[in-house]
Amino acid sequence: MKAGMETVPGRLLRWYDGHARELPWRIGPARRIAGELPDPYRVWLSEIMLQQTTVAAVKSYFARFTALWPDVTALAAAEDAEVMGEWAGLGYYARARNLLACARIVARDLGGAFPETEEGLRRLPGIGPYTAAAIASIAFDRAAVVVDGNVERVVSRLFAVETPLPAAKPELTELAGQLTPARRPGCHAQAMMDLGATICTPKSPACMVCPVAEPCRGRAAGIASTLPRKAPKKAKPIRIGTAYVARRADGALLLETRPPRSLLGGMLGWPCTDWSEEPPLEAPPAASNWQAAGEVRHTFTHFHLRLAVRIARLPQDAAPDRGHFIPEAEFRPASLPTLMRKVWDRAAPAISEL
């Protein structure tokens, strides 16, 4: 085959063999060619962590999780609170709840082995179309069509797809399928994602060094950097509320485990009023002397939050109707979701003076 005739998947694979990112959960192209495949547990764990999350943010969490729980059986046996505490700061906490649920199903019902097919994987909690395809492809070398945000971007540019997302999704999936080779599908999937992450980036793609620049129709049309098109986003409303940081005479802090399937569900947090666009009605935990300790601002996916922080010292025999005291020695701010850690950062200097 003449060089100019080399197919897109062929160019991509050749590029990947020389430029694959080295990642802790990955087996490099040379070892994969030699027949080695990565540990499905590590692939699964990394894929869950990487959902809507950057590689940079995931690395330290992945290291800690695999050190604490080296295999799915170990993770399945962990306490909920410990796993949620280790996930704190990574966001999208439903992922951590589903991670544990999934680990327990795999350990208990599947003998500790992950399903090797998309269909089997798809039945597990927290594994959707993308993750099922990614695990089947990367961990088991199945020719699954892996479509994440990177692939959507690469494919929409290669074929100059101007239909806005999410309407363009079926078309992009079809085109991604046409590119998926029967040979080395796992390397192909990772090559597409590496290309999207390092060269075919959202803002200023490095077309000058792109291995598929020549066949790229988006580049030829001069519109690559504007693709994929996306539907306009809605404005975020501002919600307000109050967080209460109470410290007992012995230093213990009043925290509560937030209800599952809610915002920050399953995570530890300070008792709060509800967060709404109107001033809150809910009463604070019983205490005589709440003092203002500033405000925390935090932005979630769909709203901005302004949380007033109030602090109080509670008598040793206090019996609050919500939450539970955590002894000073056991309290780890790092086990709080970021919003709640911000509240603590605001409250901590003042509360020790109380």
Place this chain on the structure above:
DNA sequence: TAGACGTGGCC
């Protein structure tokens, strides 16, 4: 099906 669901980095 569109909205809920986190966070940190970048410009």
Place this chain on the structure above:
DNA sequence: TGGCCAAGTCT
């Protein structure tokens, strides 16, 4: 500073 963006899933 504030809006945008990043390896999606669930309901």
